[in-house]
Amino acid sequence: MREFRYDVIAIGGGPAGMAAALSAKQAGAEKVLIIERDRELGGILQQCIHNGFGLRRFEDELTGPGYAHRYINMVKASDIDVWLDSTVLSAAPGGIVTSVSPQQGLRVATGSSVVYSMGCRERTRGAIRIPGSRPAGVFTAGAAQRMVNMEGYLPGKEVVIVGSGDIGLIMARRMTLEGAKVKAVFEIMPYSNGLTRNIVQCLEDFGIPLYLAHSVVAVHGKDRVTGVTVAEVDAALTPIPGTEFDVACDCVLLSVGLIPENELGRAAGLHIDAVTGGGVVDQFRETSLAGYFAAGNVLHVHDLVDWVSQEAEIAGKSAALHALGKLPPAGEHRPVTAGDGVRTVVPQRLSPPSGQLSVRFYLRASRPMGASILRLHADGNVVWERKLRVVKPSEMIVAEISWKKLGSSDVLEFTVVPAPVEADSEPAEEEVA
Amino acid sequence: MTRHVHAIQCIGCPVGCGGEVVIEAGAVIEMRGFTCDKGQAYAADEVVAPKRMVTTTVRVDGGTLPLLPVVSERPVPKDAIFDCIRLLRSVVVQAPVEADAIIVADALGLGVNFRAACSIAEA
Numbered sequence: 001m002r003e004f005r006y007d008v009i010a011i012g013g014g015p016a017g018m019a020a021a022l023s024a025k026q027a028g029a030e031k032v033l034i035i036e037r038d039r040e041l042g043g044i045l046q047q048c049i050h051n052g053f054g055l056r057r058f059e060d061e062l063t064g065p066g067y068a069h070r071y072i073n074m075v076k077a078s079d080i081d082v083w084l085d086s087t088v089l090s091a092a093p094g095g096i097v098t099s100v101s102p103q104q105g106l107r108v109a110t111g112s113s114v115v116y117s118m119g120c121r122e123r124t125r126g127a128i129r130i131p132g133s134r135p136a137g138v139f140t141a142g143a144a145q146r147m148v149n150m151e152g153y154l155p156g157k158e159v160v161i162v163g164s165g166d167i168g169l170i171m172a173r174r175m176t177l178e179g180a181k182v183k184a185v186f187e188i189m190p191y192s193n194g195l196t197r198n199i200v201q202c203l204e205d206f207g208i209p210l211y212l213a214h215s216v217v218a219v220h221g222k223d224r225v226t227g228v229t230v231a232e233v234d235a236a237l238t239p240i241p242g243t244e245f246d247v248a249c250d251c252v253l254l255s256v257g258l259i260p261e262n263e264l265g266r267a268a269g270l271h272i273d274a275v276t277g278g279g280v281v282d283q284f285r286e287t288s289l290a291g292y293f294a295a296g297n298v299l300h301v302h303d304l305v306d307w308v309s310q311e312a313e314i315a316g317k318s319a320a321l322h323a324l325g326k327l328p329p330a331g332e333h334r335p336v337t338a339g340d341g342v343r344t345v346v347p348q349r350l351s352p353p354s355g356q357l358s359v360r361f362y363l364r365a366s367r368p369m370g371a372s373i374l375r376l377h378a379d380g381n382v383v384w385e386r387k388l389r390v391v392k393p394s395e396m397i398v399a400e401i402s403w404k405k406l407g408s409s410d411v412l413e414f415t416v417v418p419a420p421v422e423a424d425s426e427p428a429e430e431e432v433a
Numbered sequence: 434m435t436r437h438v439h440a441i442q443c444i445g446c447p448v449g450c451g452g453e454v455v456i457e458a459g460a461v462i463e464m465r466g467f468t469c470d471k472g473q474a475y476a477a478d479e480v481v482a483p484k485r486m487v488t489t490t491v492r493v494d495g496g497t498l499p500l501l502p503v504v505s506e507r508p509v510p511k512d513a514i515f516d517c518i519r520l521l522r523s524v525v526v527q528a529p530v531e532a533d534a535i536i537v538a539d540a541l542g543l544g545v546n547f548r549a550a551c552s553i554a555e556a
């Protein structure tokens with residue numbers, strides 16, 4: 001078995017892996033490797049043929065394959081090594097990454113730094129426990145997306161979509177354009193989990209109804225799905241008796257959330273954030289495992305690929321500096337916590353600053369709110385705040401905060417609280433791009 | 434003269450501004466809530482002549498993949514979307530295809546080209 005040595009190895013060649021590898025290169029890493037299990041780079045972007053990618057990163061409105069293509073070209077123009085068709089079996093302490101491919105067999109590569117960039121996968125029916133029989137015709141929205149956009153099959157003609165995640169909304173439009181009848185989207189929460197723009201251009205444009213606070217209580221059909229029973233749910237998300245109704249369909253698509261694909265990290269004892277499902281990282285995106293960094297959807301699920309690329313640039317650069325011995329050894333960590341109104345915050349801890357002027361935080365709110373104020377508290381005192389015009393759990397909040405504000409307190413906590421009224425004519429403050 | 438106030442949700446970017454457009458005699462006379470130029474242009478269009486970008490796939494002969502994603506160069510009138518899709522469904526291209534290659538020029542005489550969203554190599 002041959003052995004290979006690299007400064008930085010990215011596991012996964014989607015948007016996060018490619019951006020991390022490129023920025024590692026730029027930051028001075030000499031030997032960089034991307035390991036990808038598919039036969040081409042690009043990851044999930046390849047099946048996301050709709051547009052809307054890259055508004056921030058490229059100031060251009062690209063399709064998923066188009067966005068991937070730009071990065072693939074940059075990787076090709078560099079001397080980054082790419083192993084395709086290669087599945088990573090383990091990533092052990094010391095950066096020892098074991099992979100297997102049909103053409104090359106088993107290969108062990110050792111990286112001074114490793115970036116986890118494996119992305120995420122969809123929650124399945126089992127994970128959300130829909131009762132009823134188990135007929136054919138029930139798919140995750142992403143599986144259906146692959147079928148329609150890459151393989152050329154339509155998974156059904158009369159469709160019900162469960163969950164209002166973005167992939168489900170996008171597929172509602174896609175299936176409609178391909179001639180299917182999308183009967184409705186049912187969302188158990190009282191608010192949508194998708195981007196507002198997708199509600200408008202994927203549902204409203206085609207007159208597809210969105211039922212909020214509704215849950216599928218039964219799936220019918222013996223061999224093939226024939227319909228579902230739906231009921232309204234109360235505040236505790238429990239079906240309300242007497243509100244049930246049936247919808248006939250031959251296809252059910254699930255769009256009920258994404259989970260970071262962290263099996264490799266878990267096997268290595270990675271410290272995982274119970275809420276994000278990704279690793280706990282500091283501002284360098286270094287995980288609890290020395291020399292292992294994380295970026296993109298494996299760290300926390302993003303709604304915009306632009307943020308994935310941006311975050312991966314941080315991880316890739318840090319990984320390069322670590323490989324070159326220029327990243328200060330992890331010292332004392334200060335926790336950054338999600339307080340009232342905040343569901344997740346990444347990074348979850350801060351290492352002492354090292355040549356950075358600021359830290360970029362990615363947050364998700366725990367519930368929808370109108371005009372609000374995002375605040376950072378240091379040991380209980382408000383040290384930074386920003387007005388938000390509107391807050392939705394589905395739309396990530398990005399906050400760039402200078403080290404001057406971050407100070408040296410022991411505990412940092414973010415909160416989102418409703419703003420006093422009258423603030424509504426205030427334009428949204430733009431993030432520092 | 435009758436005035437109409439239209440509530441419009443901008444889809445120009447993920448910020449998702451909502452606002453209002455006031456129309457009098459078929460012309461936009463007032464607008465509020467859209468925080469950038471792009472959004473204001475979108476909102477005006479949305480009331481007078483709504484348009485959308487169109488993305489779909491076309492069949493590929495002899496390629497490493499059976500389908501090629503294609504995208505309209507510019508938004509097309511909303512009521513022409515299904516006709517564009519129908520037109521593209523009948524298109525078969527020969528691999529290899531370069532990204533950005535024009536797949537259908539001036540679709541339906543709308544003055545909009547459809548281009549390859551990525552490249553596809555020969556099998």
Ligand code: SF4
Pocket residue numbers: 443444445446447448449450466467468469470471472473
């Ligand atoms: S108005 Fe501008 S900032 Fe607001 S959603 Fe539209 S494009 Fe985005």
